[in-house]
Amino acid sequence: MNAAQKECLEACIECMKQCNQCFNDCLQEDDVKMMAECIRLDRECADICALTAKAIQSSSPLMKETAQLCAEACKACGDECAKHDHQHCKDCADACYRCEKACRELAAS
Amino acid sequence: MNAAQKECLEACIECMKQCNQCFNDCLQEDDVKMMAECIRLDRECADICALTAKAIQSSSPLMKETAQLCAEACKACGDECAKHDHQHCKDCADACYRCEKACRELAAS
Amino acid sequence: MNAAQKECLEACIECMKQCNQCFNDCLQEDDVKMMAECIRLDRECADICALTAKAIQSSSPLMKETAQLCAEACKACGDECAKHDHQHCKDCADACYRCEKACRELAAS
């Protein structure tokens, strides 16, 4: 595994964790309706991050294409999280943007 | 694959589909807060059904233990869905209870 | 859900099942080494099909991009399965190519 792959693997796993936490915390907010898109995207982004981590660890022939999709999912989720003031949304947005960057670097490598 | 396994496999896949649909439809309801537990359990039940389907198809040594957990997840999700009048919740509850039954039969076989 | 989405959803679920079955059956062949790439791709294709099914059912903003990745995974897995004479590989290749076609149609719709 080269440096870009290692960094992307760690970024995907951290982003998966933050998305799963944000999913849980959004469901406990007073105004759940306002968080509906965040909940939807948290789930999807966590699943795609898990898939991308597996692709990196499996020397997948589709590793770069998967990382490309993951970058888009991270951007969508990060942009939604960034609209909200909850600390879990801010933490999740940070992890999403870091993962987006690592995925784009892997895809371009 | 014996008859109990085949039936459980189909029940898991149908339940996974209904849970994923109910997850999506709950997020689009006017009162999302009322659906928060349904959304949480839909996701979890869908994931456990997918895992159980894989365990059945993989001759897993943990097939029965996995089916037992799936039965509990289906019961929890079905009981929550059954509290709501939305058609997607009713459809999901039906699929959950069918899957719970098939999982218990597999676990006891 | 429109017609292309419904067809793609069913194709993804059928392909997921065939890939999981082929994964299991390949591991029980006499010559497992010959099946190594098939085993790797079966797992990856099954996971991506499950993800794509969720994306279709979740009105995901990344539905088409996910279907595009799924088409590539189905092609890679189908091409590998098609090299082997085992019935489970032939069945899997058929499901992969059907799913590839449905994914491409969804991505282009």
Place this chain on the structure above:
Amino acid sequence: MNAAQKECLEACIECMKQCNQCFNDCLQEDDVKMMAECIRLDRECADICALTAKAIQSSSPLMKETAQLCAEACKACGDECAKHDHQHCKDCADACYRCEKACRELAAS
């Protein structure tokens, strides 16, 4: 999240990573047939670890039952890995046994 949950979450994620790595490395060994059960269990254990991590982060009502299943999966995978001399199998067995312990402590808490 209490201390047992935090420790179990980290153990699950580390075990998921080691199982996915061992899966990949087993498929590249000269004698793949000897590794067939390891490959099967690596996949299953990685998937159950990912599920358990989600259950812990989601305050799931089935958290302890899921951790119990995960402990069994980790034991099965660890026992199989421990039969082999490859470094990736030894590393995976270590992670499996640590995760088994953390899961049992969570289940008993």
